[in-house]
Amino acid sequence: MKSSKEVGIKGYAGYVPRYRISPTEIGEVWGKDGARMGKGLNIQSKSVPSPDEDVISISIQAAKWAVKRAKLRGEDIGAIYVGSESHPYAVKPTATIVAAAVGATPYLTAADYEFACKAGTAAFQTCMGLVASGMIKNGMAIGSDTSQGAPGDALEYSAAAGGAAFIIGADDLIAKINYTTSFTTDTPDFWRREGQKYPSHGGRFTGQPAYFKHIAGCTNVLFEETGTEPDDFDYAVFHQPNGKFPVKIAKKMGFTMEQIGPGLLVPRIGNTYSGAVPLGLAATLDVAEPGSRILVTSYGSGAGSDSFDIEVTDRIEEIRERDVPSVEDVISNSVYISYAMYAKFREKIDRGEW
Amino acid sequence: MTIPRFWREIKQRYKGIGVECGNCQRVYFPPREVCPHCRRESIGKMKERELTGKGKVITYTEIHEPMSDFKMMTPYIMAIVEMDEDVRMTGQLVDIEYEDVEPGLEVDVTIRRLGEESPSGIIYYGYKFVPIR
Numbered sequence: 001m002k003s004s005k006e007v008g009i010k011g012y013a014g015y016v017p018r019y020r021i022s023p024t025e026i027g028e029v030w031g032k033d034g035a036r037m038g039k040g041l042n043i044q045s046k047s048v049p050s051p052d053e054d055v056i057s058i059s060i061q062a063a064k065w066a067v068k069r070a071k072l073r074g075e076d077i078g079a080i081y082v083g084s085e086s087h088p089y090a091v092k093p094t095a096t097i098v099a100a101a102v103g104a105t106p107y108l109t110a111a112d113y114e115f116a117c118k119a120g121t122a123a124f125q126t127c128m129g130l131v132a133s134g135m136i137k138n139g140m141a142i143g144s145d146t147s148q149g150a151p152g153d154a155l156e157y158s159a160a161a162g163g164a165a166f167i168i169g170a171d172d173l174i175a176k177i178n179y180t181t182s183f184t185t186d187t188p189d190f191w192r193r194e195g196q197k198y199p200s201h202g203g204r205f206t207g208q209p210a211y212f213k214h215i216a217g218c219t220n221v222l223f224e225e226t227g228t229e230p231d232d233f234d235y236a237v238f239h240q241p242n243g244k245f246p247v248k249i250a251k252k253m254g255f256t257m258e259q260i261g262p263g264l265l266v267p268r269i270g271n272t273y274s275g276a277v278p279l280g281l282a283a284t285l286d287v288a289e290p291g292s293r294i295l296v297t298s299y300g301s302g303a304g305s306d307s308f309d310i311e312v313t314d315r316i317e318e319i320r321e322r323d324v325p326s327v328e329d330v331i332s333n334s335v336y337i338s339y340a341m342y343a344k345f346r347e348k349i350d351r352g353e354w
Numbered sequence: 355m356t357i358p359r360f361w362r363e364i365k366q367r368y369k370g371i372g373v374e375c376g377n378c379q380r381v382y383f384p385p386r387e388v389c390p391h392c393r394r395e396s397i398g399k400m401k402e403r404e405l406t407g408k409g410k411v412i413t414y415t416e417i418h419e420p421m422s423d424f425k426m427m428t429p430y431i432m433a434i435v436e437m438d439e440d441v442r443m444t445g446q447l448v449d450i451e452y453e454d455v456e457p458g459l460e461v462d463v464t465i466r467r468l469g470e471e472s473p474s475g476i477i478y479y480g481y482k483f484v485p486i487r
Contacts, residue, residue: 018449051426052448052466056479060368060465088477097479101368101465103404325487333449333487344426 003132008173011070014164014282014327015061020045029339030152042243046160046270054088059144060101062165065324074103078136080110083119083143083274118300120274127168138169145273150198160270164278174316179309183218190301218305230254234292237263237280239299283327290314367480370405381439407463409437423469446482460486
């Protein structure tokens with residue numbers, strides 16, 4: 001899909017909560033060899049939100065930084081879409097609270113998205129369409145999550161918290177989005193029913209027919225339609241439910257570790273779900289040079305992928321200086337906590353009536 | 355707190371909107387109708403001013419007997435912060451250990467959960483402070 005008008009990224013920022021827990025610590029509680037589990041998943045630690053953090057607070061922090069970096073005012077934003085599978089409210093949009101916090105209210109359109117781990121990139125595409133059609137000047141796409149795995153489940157070793165915000169527009173671009181493709185099927189690999197606290201998944205079924213098929217399918221369509229190949233890109237960001245899958249798909253498709261390295265955050269912060277690809281892209285933009293070309297492919301269970309061909313402009317150097325921390329700055333500020341503290345933070349302890 | 359009361363203060367809580375006296379340029383947070391220095395001279399001259407959110411810790415303390423909304427974070431730090439606009443704000447200081455805080459510590463505003471009405475009620479968000487690293 002090529003937009004009729006040139007669109008791209010004007011500003012961005014990522015945020016990850018400060019607390020971390022290690023797979024060893026989790027394994028000890030459930031009688032599992034956590035260190036081995038962590039090695040298998042290629043995860044050394046995962047981020048944990050503090051009790052006063054949720055998708056709304058994470059989204060607001062990323063959004064405020066992104067607006068500042070793009071040197072915009074809140075009222076310049078004509079649309080806000082927040083993609084997440086852990087919105088604090090079942091009914092009452094996260095996007096309205098983010099809009100109020102950045103000063104974008106009341107003249108904007110806003111909504112929340114849900115598509116497992118790819119809701120954030122779905123928000124990118126919506127903003128691209130609105131900007132390219134001339135309906136809005138600037139839109140904000142956010143991917144953010146504070147996901148949970150059931151206690152003792154394999155997901156508990158990876159489900160983490162974090163998010164990133166991107167401002168999509170047509171002028172003052174720090175990166176052009178040359179092309180986007182999507183690949184969507186009905187594949188029940190991972191889901192959460194209404195009212196259920198923890199998700200369910202199909203175990204190994206989440207691999208080959210789900211993650212790998214969709215990422216490869218979507219990326220290959222982008223290669224075909226744009227006449228590109230892995231060598232044409234300086235960097236690549238793939239969805240990262242663990243540290244193993246993105247490395248495997250990258251190698252299979254002909255990408256090197258150097259290409260995916262800057263955007264591969266999962267070994268240090270875990271799977272931030274809707275935040276994973278946006279955070280990986282933000283970290284990549286932090287180190288990219290003018291002219292760098294970045295391939296991005298997200299994956300959301302259920303299932304679908306979105307791919308983007310992104311080209312960095314000269315303006316990237318200018319906005320780096322603007323008093324907004326890099327993803328590396330944010331991630332490196334971390335503190336490990338015990339499983340007991342983690343259980344408290346994540347409301348896994350029944351407190352009765354306080 | 356009732357919903358309308360919280361809702362009326364959203365601008366202050368999410369964006370740090372205070373007021374500036376058009377007469378003496380002093381900044382106030384939370385907003386005041388009249389400047390206590392200029393009094394009637396300031397009437398009709400108080401205009402909205404968004405704080406930068408940056409400031410320095412003047413003094414701080416650690417709370418061990420919390421109100422119910424803060425039980426999950428006890429003990430927690432409360433600080434009086436002098437903002438860049440020369441106005442003081444009181445708020446929780448998060449993402450830092452008590453022993454690492456000292457007067458003069460540079461902080462920035464962040465928006466966090468302040469509490470909730472009940473598990474089925476609305477969630478209150480508002481400003482807290484984090485150290486600038």
